[in-house]
Amino acid sequence: MRILKLSRTLLAGATLAVFTTAAFASGPTPFTATYQVSRGGEAMGEATITLKSLGNGEYEYSNQIHGTSGLAAMVGANTSDVTRFRWNNNAPETETYNSKVSAFKTKQRIMQVDWNTKQVSVDDGKGPTNYAAAPGMVDRNTTLLAIGLALRSGSQSVTLPIGVKQRVEQQQFKVQGTETVKVPAGSFQAERVTRTDSDKHFDAWYVPKQFPLPVKMEQSEGGDLTMQLVHYSTP
Known part of the structure; x- marks a missing residue:
């Protein structure tokens, strides 16, 4: 009897492992997440991040920040970052990335990756820069x-x-421990992740079993930017 129960337990565990691996191998689940955004401690606006499946292992990942408070609202500051990536070896791999920042003037950067030739082309309006791609390469947006x-x-x-x-750039990140984090979406026991290969401040608090994005993020790059999760939903 004990052997039978043990066999059933092992079988159930194996089935769950296969199911989980298969589900993860098929790619991430589409979602929409909204965040409060502040810069230098002052409210700036809101961000909407979406992930859409385009089929055949292709995805569109979009981060739209709209200035709704303070100087950002006065100058109509908005940023749009849109990446198209493929799901390869159980991870995202960037194919195209389009970044646009609008305030007093508009700045744009376009990245294109040709995985057949393994070449990257980046153009910010001053002529393209080319370099070799690396397996598993993503962009700053993703x-x-x-x-x-x-x-x-x-x-x-x-x-x-x-x-x-x-x-x-080979950027390195490491979990430093678990902390309680309170954001508009609720209170969470989150894993705090820091960047370890640079002296630039980067902290992100993740609850990986619930969300693929952090519930809170702080970074010095971009002017002491802070994002806090307000709402997260899946189709």
Whole structure:
């Protein structure tokens, strides 16, 4: 009898493991997340982040920030970051990235990755810069998502090849511990992740079993930017 029960338990566990692996291998679940955004401690606006499946292992990941308070509202500051990536080897891999910042004037950067030739082209209006792509390369827009997906798979230390303007940076992130974090979406026991290869301040608090994005993020790059989760939903 004990052997029979043990066999059933092992079978159920194996079935669950296969199901989980298969579900994760098929790609992330689409979602919509909204955040409060502040800069230097002052309210700035709101961000809407969406992930859409385009079929055949292709996804569109969009981060739209609208200035609704203070100077950001006065100058009509908005940012739009849209990435198209493919799901490859159980991780995202950037194909195109379009970044646009609008305030007093508009700045735009377009990245295109040709995975057949393994070449990256980046153009911010001053002529393209080309360099070699790296397997598993993402862009700065999809960094938060790529970290969260790695944490969900059980990683505690993550190295990401991130395509920037002139090269691929091997950025390193590590879980430093678990902390209680209160944001508009609620109170969470979250894993605090820091960047360990740079002195630039970066902290992100993840609840990987619930969300592929952090519930809170703080970084010095971009002017002491803070994002706090307000709402998260899936189709």
